[in-house]
Amino acid sequence: MMKAHSHLSDDQLLELCLGGDERPVAGCAACETRRADLAALLDEVSDAAACHADAAFPADRLARQQARILQRIEQDGRPGRIIAFPGHGQEAALLRDRPRARWIAAAAVAGLVIGLLAGHLQHDLLGRVSAPSVPAVRTTDAPDVPTLRAVSEDEFLDQIEMAADSPGPGTALRPLHDVTPRAWEVNEIVLNEIVYESAATIDEC
Amino acid sequence: MPRTPPRPARATPGSSPAYPAALSKESLVAGEIKALIVAGHRDVARERFAELVALQQRRAVRIAYHYLGDAHDADEAVQDAFVKVFVHITTYKEDLPFEVWFTRILVNGCLDLRKSRARRLRWSLPMTPTPEMVPNEPPAPDASPEERLVSSDRARQIAAAVEQLPERQRTVFTLCQIAEQSTNEVSQALGLSEATVRVHLFRAVRKLRRLLERET
Numbered sequence: 001m002m003k004a005h006s007h008l009s010d011d012q013l014l015e016l017c018l019g020g021d022e023r024p025v026a027g028c029a030a031c032e033t034r035r036a037d038l039a040a041l042l043d044e045v046s047d048a049a050a051c052h053a054d055a056a057f058p059a060d061r062l063a064r065q066q067a068r069i070l071q072r073i074e075q076d077g078r079p080g081r082i083i084a085f086p087g088h089g090q091e092a093a094l095l096r097d098r099p100r101a102r103w104i105a106a107a108a109v110a111g112l113v114i115g116l117l118a119g120h121l122q123h124d125l126l127g128r129v130s131a132p133s134v135p136a137v138r139t140t141d142a143p144d145v146p147t148l149r150a151v152s153e154d155e156f157l158d159q160i161e162m163a164a165d166s167p168g169p170g171t172a173l174r175p176l177h178d179v180t181p182r183a184w185e186v187n188e189i190v191l192n193e194i195v196y197e198s199a200a201t202i203d204e205c
Numbered sequence: 206m207p208r209t210p211p212r213p214a215r216a217t218p219g220s221s222p223a224y225p226a227a228l229s230k231e232s233l234v235a236g237e238i239k240a241l242i243v244a245g246h247r248d249v250a251r252e253r254f255a256e257l258v259a260l261q262q263r264r265a266v267r268i269a270y271h272y273l274g275d276a277h278d279a280d281e282a283v284q285d286a287f288v289k290v291f292v293h294i295t296t297y298k299e300d301l302p303f304e305v306w307f308t309r310i311l312v313n314g315c316l317d318l319r320k321s322r323a324r325r326l327r328w329s330l331p332m333t334p335t336p337e338m339v340p341n342e343p344p345a346p347d348a349s350p351e352e353r354l355v356s357s358d359r360a361r362q363i364a365a366a367v368e369q370l371p372e373r374q375r376t377v378f379t380l381c382q383i384a385e386q387s388t389n390e391v392s393q394a395l396g397l398s399e400a401t402v403r404v405h406l407f408r409a410v411r412k413l414r415r416l417l418e419r420e421t
Contacts, residue, residue, distance in 0.1 A: 014411070018403075044363070045382065049379075049382070052270070052363075053270040057263075057279075061280075062262055065284060066255065073288060
């Protein structure tokens with residue numbers, strides 16, 4: 001009975017290579033070629049990796065390192081940190097870029113503070129201009145603001161027509177004048193309010 | 206590419222060798238240093254320690270550099286490992302190979318450094334490399350054949366492929382293929398079973414092969 005010929009698996013080849021077995025793979029040129037390829041690859045990787053490390057650590061650097069080790073031993077093993085020269089690595093570059101991050105954070109905080117202040121100011125100004133605070137101010141000796149009479153639309157238009165028909169230009173816009181608050185009166189009211197609030201604050205203190 | 210002389214055959218995976226009957230030179234020197242320290246001759250011990258450093262330094266640097274991927278960190282890890290060895294030399298057992306004990310200390314130190322570096326980077330902004338970014342190491346003024354090799358594309362591909370390996374596979378591969386330790390020594394150094402070391406090593410080689418074939 002003929003035994004079927006089977007090639008070595010990758011794992012078997014790997015085991016041969018890593019085990020350092022130099023004997024040829026008996027009777028199979030294909031397996032021998034595969035093993036030679038794998039061994040060459042492993043040698044190439046090992047050599048390149050070792051050379052990479054050796055290039056990063058030339059002889060003078062090793063000598064400096066050895067001197068440093070002996071120096072540390074003399075100082076009874078006191079730890080000595082190596083400070084990388086700025087710009088000699090990615091980490092150094094990362095550190096170099098950190099001020100940008102700080103600026104971003106500072107800008108965000110500044111924006112937040114400005115937003116809060118603006119919100120407060122807007123709230124205060126609207127509060128002062130709005131009506132609810134006016135009655136309190138009126139207790140001082142501010143001049144009376146004429147109260148608005150509730151007039152229907154028809155009545156109002158009638159009054160305008162009558163005024164327009166009547167002689168004398170001074171009376172024509174009288175109804176409009178009556179319903180419109182006067183600017184100097186509003187200014188006085190706001191001023192009085194500020195004085196009143198300041199006095200109240202001083203009293204509280 | 207310059208070829209290195211053939212490596213001595215390592216312990217065959219699967220065979221479970223004890224440590225060599227004759228201890229290495231490093232082990233003997235370490236034993237002497239221990240004896241000197243115990244006898245109170247600290248200055249003499251320090252002088253002998255310089256010899257031990259010279260014997261293991263190149264290998265230690267290769268391991269740390271491939272484990273950490275950064276020359277400054279590797280420098281620090283190697284220094285720390287040697288200092289720890291000297292400080293704790295009295296706990297060294299002379300019947301064990303010094304290389305295994307030292308590798309264990311070094312790998313643990315590298316692991317701690319990697320953790321602390323990951324912690325540091327977590328708090329800094331991610332940054333994509335830019336063309337103006339300077340390389341990790343300044344080029345040497347007069348490039349040796351080794352340095353010329355490093356500058357080749359193939360060396361870069363290989364270094365990048367090794368960097369892509371999972372941590373455990375990279376450690377095992379580095380110790381077996383770059384530091385040229387047997388699977389038994391690596392299992393002792395890492396505290397793993399030899400079978401586990403072999404599995405990691407096979408996987409690492411298979412993955413490297415795939416990565417490198419894809420690039421070529």
